[in-house]
Amino acid sequence: MCLAVPAKLIECEADEAVADLHGNRVKISTLLVPQVQTGDWVLIHAGFAIQKLESDQAEATFAVLEDLNKHLDEPVPGV
Numbered sequence: 001m002c003l004a005v006p007a008k009l010i011e012c013e014a015d016e017a018v019a020d021l022h023g024n025r026v027k028i029s030t031l032l033v034p035q036v037q038t039g040d041w042v043l044i045h046a047g048f049a050i051q052k053l054e055s056d057q058a059e060a061t062f063a064v065l066e067d068l069n070k071h072l073d074e075p076v077p078g079v
Contacts, residue, residue, distance in 0.1 A: 002045065002046075003045075003065070004045035004050060004051075005043070005044055005045075005065070006042070006043055006044070006053055006057070006061050006062065007019035007021040007028075007041070007042060007044050008020045008040070008042075009030075009036060009038055009040050009049075010025070011038060012030065012036065012038045015030055015034065016030060017029075017030050017036070017038075017042075019042065019049075026047075028042075028044055028047055028048060029048045029049065030042075030048075031048065032048055033049045033050065035052070036049060040052055041054065041057070
């Protein structure tokens with residue numbers, strides 16, 4: 001399963017950025033969303049920022065992912 005995850009941009013230069021992804025710094029491409037700047041929230045997939053997010057959208061996405069993770073940690077019945 002492939003997911004896009006929110007991250008906050010901490011450095012931006014030309015068509016690349018460094019994003020904070022749950023405390024990890026990752027280098028990403030911003031070619032698909034050239035209007036972003038340091039401090040913005042973006043949705044990241046496969047090393048690319050694919051959409052700019054508002055902070056409330058990022059928080060809502062984190063909440064959904066955390067809830068999903070709780071369910072995935074439960075054993076599958078009958079296995």
